[in-house]
Amino acid sequence: MFVQSLPLEVIQKISAGEVIESPVDCVKELVENSLDAKSSRVDVEIIKGGKRYISVRDNGTGIHRDDMEKVIQRWSTSKIKDVSDLLSITSFGFRGEALYAIAMVSRLVIKSRFFQDQLGIKMRVEDGKVLEKQEIGMQIGTCVEVYDLFYNLPVRLRFLKKEDTERNRIIKLMKEYALSKWDVHFTLTSNGRKVFDLYPCQDVKERIQLLFGQKFEERKNSKNGVSVSLYTSLENTRGEVYLFVNSRPVQNRNLLEYIRKTVGYKKVCVCYIDLPPYMVDVNVHPKKREVKIYKENLVKELIRELFKKTPPYFNFMLAQEKAS
Numbered sequence: 001m002f003v004q005s006l007p008l009e010v011i012q013k014i015s016a017g018e019v020i021e022s023p024v025d026c027v028k029e030l031v032e033n034s035l036d037a038k039s040s041r042v043d044v045e046i047i048k049g050g051k052r053y054i055s056v057r058d059n060g061t062g063i064h065r066d067d068m069e070k071v072i073q074r075w076s077t078s079k080i081k082d083v084s085d086l087l088s089i090t091s092f093g094f095r096g097e098a099l100y101a102i103a104m105v106s107r108l109v110i111k112s113r114f115f116q117d118q119l120g121i122k123m124r125v126e127d128g129k130v131l132e133k134q135e136i137g138m139q140i141g142t143c144v145e146v147y148d149l150f151y152n153l154p155v156r157l158r159f160l161k162k163e164d165t166e167r168n169r170i171i172k173l174m175k176e177y178a179l180s181k182w183d184v185h186f187t188l189t190s191n192g193r194k195v196f197d198l199y200p201c202q203d204v205k206e207r208i209q210l211l212f213g214q215k216f217e218e219r220k221n222s223k224n225g226v227s228v229s230l231y232t233s234l235e236n237t238r239g240e241v242y243l244f245v246n247s248r249p250v251q252n253r254n255l256l257e258y259i260r261k262t263v264g265y266k267k268v269c270v271c272y273i274d275l276p277p278y279m280v281d282v283n284v285h286p287k288k289r290e291v292k293i294y295k296e297n298l299v300k301e302l303i304r305e306l307f308k309k310t311p312p313y314f315n316f317m318l319a320q321e322k323a324s
């Protein structure tokens, strides 16, 4: 007999690693939770590229005191209820495994005050177990702190990248969410230094200008319930593409390469694709970074058309200059 079932403890750590592989995954899940909780402000703080400490604080709805211990259970979510909900996902999260996974591989502190309560609850968790729970005074909202990620998973710890690399990945991620939710106030602090402080913007154009500080052109196209809004830098720089499907930052290789080819490899490009939720499958991978789009060819056609026609678009940065 050589084949044996693995002990639960091993299974838990292996599966947690599918969702959380590095500090940036942790920040992503926590920021998404804050946005799902309808926060208008999200403050992120990291120390040592997130390897030592990550904190995500928001002013959202908060977690109900009776739910505090449930949120770290696996497959526990307030966002979907049954299979039919999978066809119309509008929240970032829905799998109910992020906080569970983080709890398994870090020392976790969750503080939350539900919007209808006078006091908050602070809960300290280690190895997935609640060590301490007490009432505290705090503002409405939630603050999740992650200490010593992978302290109990030495192999994973060894494979983390250098502090700078991990930090840069977090900065890029935060830019993506800042472009996804331009009306939300985001701050990022690294080793005690402000990396950015992005005030809430009126529209996406204002956020793009705030973030990149250069001129962009806007192009829009739509057909059969699918719409594309595309913003490209006028100047050539180091090319970068930010792609969003129904506000979710995604990394579809095929589509990203198509956009690069179409807009030019030296442009900064921000592309928003909006389509009915049933046309997108975000459930391809636990991290939800890859999505399947059922009408990908229509999306490509819409993008191609934007660059074929004589510019029907509004060159907003230049128009702003003329107006002033």
Ligand code: ADP
Pocket: 029, 033, 034, 037, 058, 060, 061, 062, 063, 071, 076, 077, 078, 079, 092, 093, 094, 095, 096, 097, 098, 099, 100, 142
């Ligand atoms: P999911 O986001 O897929 O539901 P998570 O493990 O990320 O799963 O979170 C579990 C649950 O905890 C969420 O469904 C939500 O009810 C609650 N929660 C987590 N973070 C927050 C937050 N910042 N504000 C309010 N509720 C939260």
Ligand code: MG
Pocket: 029, 032, 033, 092, 093, 094, 096, 098, 099
């Ligand atoms: Mg989540």
